[in-house]
Each structure stands twice: as structure tokens, then as C-alpha cells.
Amino acid sequence: MLDVQRLAKRYGEVAVFRDVSLSVAAGEFVAIVGESGVGKSTLLNCMAGLDVWDEGRIVADGTDLSTLGDDARALLRREKLGFVFQAFHVLPHLDVAQNVGLPLLLLQRPDAARVEAMLDAVGLAGLGHRLPQELSGGQLQRVAIARALVHGPKLLLADEPTGNLDPATAGRVLDVLRTQARESGAALVLVTHSAAAAAQADRVLHLRSDGIAP
Ligand SMILES: Nc1ncnc2c1ncn2[C@@H]1O[C@H](COP(=O)(O)OP(=O)(O)O)[C@@H](O)[C@H]1O
Ligand SMILES: [Mg+2]
Numbered sequence: 001m002l003d004v005q006r007l008a009k010r011y012g013e014v015a016v017f018r019d020v021s022l023s024v025a026a027g028e029f030v031a032i033v034g035e036s037g038v039g040k041s042t043l044l045n046c047m048a049g050l051d052v053w054d055e056g057r058i059v060a061d062g063t064d065l066s067t068l069g070d071d072a073r074a075l076l077r078r079e080k081l082g083f084v085f086q087a088f089h090v091l092p093h094l095d096v097a098q099n100v101g102l103p104l105l106l107l108q109r110p111d112a113a114r115v116e117a118m119l120d121a122v123g124l125a126g127l128g129h130r131l132p133q134e135l136s137g138g139q140l141q142r143v144a145i146a147r148a149l150v151h152g153p154k155l156l157l158a159d160e161p162t163g164n165l166d167p168a169t170a171g172r173v174l175d176v177l178r179t180q181a182r183e184s185g186a187a188l189v190l191v192t193h194s195a196a197a198a199a200q201a202d203r204v205l206h207l208r209s210d211g212i213a214p
Pocket of ligand 1: 011037040042
């Protein structure tokens with residue numbers, strides 16, 4: 001599903017990482033751990049085609065991202081990718097159902113029943129008409145997870161998705177993330193500080209400046 005080959009990223013003369021290679025199979029859950037500043041978010045953003053790199057290749061669902069222009073990358077993201085961030089990034093002026101339905105709207109495939117089903121799946125049934133400000137942090141992250149999966153993406157990328165949550169809430173949110181990714185058959189790549197979160201993955205990879213390894 002995802003193939004990263006000898007990726008290197010620099011800012012000017014300063015290297016962030018090099019020789020980063022990994023593959024993620026369809027339906028697999030891989031956790032990436034590493035010290036703060038080692039480039040975990042950068043790597044995830046490269047996988048999403050949101051950042052550029054200096055050497056190496058990323059092939060997502062058979063497509064070499066470097067062969068795509070900005071528009072084609074955006075389209076690939078829209079169709080095949082879901083992204084969950086630490087800071088939720090839920091839109092404050094849209095209600096919960098509108099937030100979750102946004103990826104379908106952008107694909108011109110609005111589907112209220114699918115939105116309802118996703119809200120149900122993440123434990124937010126009946127809250128579709130609430131505004132984000134009326135939800136807790138754990139609920140907001142479940143909105144973000146429902147939104148990331150509503151269009152059936154093949155790849156789900158999550159950057160410290162439980163970083164803003166207390167441990168009990170984090171555990172529940174992670175459980176929803178893992179279960180929903182599995183049920184939809186999406187490959188899940190999770191970047192995390194949390195050993196407890198990483199322990200849930202099928203595979204854990206440690207990112208360092210000179211590569212990535214189990
Ligand atoms: N625009 C930028 N210019 C220069 N260095 C940057 C820039 N953005 C990020 N960095 C550096 O890249 C490194 C990796 O950052 P990041 O991917 O956020 O790490 P992590 O997510 O592992 O904490 C950090 O050392 C950071 O200072
Ligand atoms: Mg980060």
C-alpha cells in the first residue's frame with residue numbers, strides 16, 4: 001500500500017533524516033516512534049504529499065508521489081488518504097455531521113447515511129448537530145477519526161492523535177482509531193510518543209536521523 005524508499009529530508013544544510021525505508025501493507029497498523037524533533041511529523045507529511053523531500057521515493061497505492069503535480073497530489077489525498085492530527089483540526093463553524101461529511105462533499109459524494117454510520121461507529125451517535133465547542137477533546141478526536149475514514153481511504157495517517165488527551169481518553173480514542181482502520185481495511189501509520197499507543201500496533205519502527213528500524 002505504501003512504500004518509502006531511502007528517503008532523505010534536509011532544511012538547507014541541516015539534515016533531518018536520511019535512508020528512511022519502510023513498507024506498509026494494506027490493513028496493517030504500523031507505529032513510528034522517535035525523539036521529539038527527529039522528523040516524525042515531517043515523514044508523515046511527506047507520505048501525505050504535503051511536504052517535499054530531497055532524496056528517495058514514496059509510492060502510495062502504486063503511484064510515485066514525485067511524479068504528481070500539486071493538483072494530482074491533492075486529488076490523491078482527497079480520494080485515498082485520511083489524516084488525523086494532534087490538534088484535531090475540526091472546523092468550528094460546521095456542526096459535527098458537517099465536519100465528518102466534508103471529505104464526501106469535496107468528492108461530490110454527499111452521503112448522510114454514511115456520516116451517521118461513522119458517527120455511530122466512533123461512539124458519537126446522535127451528536128451530529130452539536131457544534132465542536134460543545135464537545136470534549138476525546139469526542140473531538142473521534143470526530144476527526146470519523147472524518148478521516150468516512151470516504152473509505154486506503155491509507156490513514158495519524159500524527160500524535162492522542163497527544164492532547166488524558167491517558168484514559170487516549171486509550172479509548174486509540175481503540176476507536178485501530179478498530180475503525182481495521183474494519184475499513186485501511187493501512188494505519190501512527191506517529192506517537194506513547195509506548196502504550198505504540199504497543200497496540202502490528203509493528204513498531206524507531207525513526208532516527210540515519211534511518212528507521214524495528
Ligand atoms: N521550516 C523548517 N525549517 C527548518 N527546520 C525545520 C522546519 N520545520 C521543521 N524543522 C526541523 O525539522 C526537524 C523535524 O521536525 P518534526 O518533523 O516536527 O519532528 P517530530 O515530529 O519528530 O517532533 C526538527 O528538528 C525541526 O526543528
Ligand atoms: Mg511531530
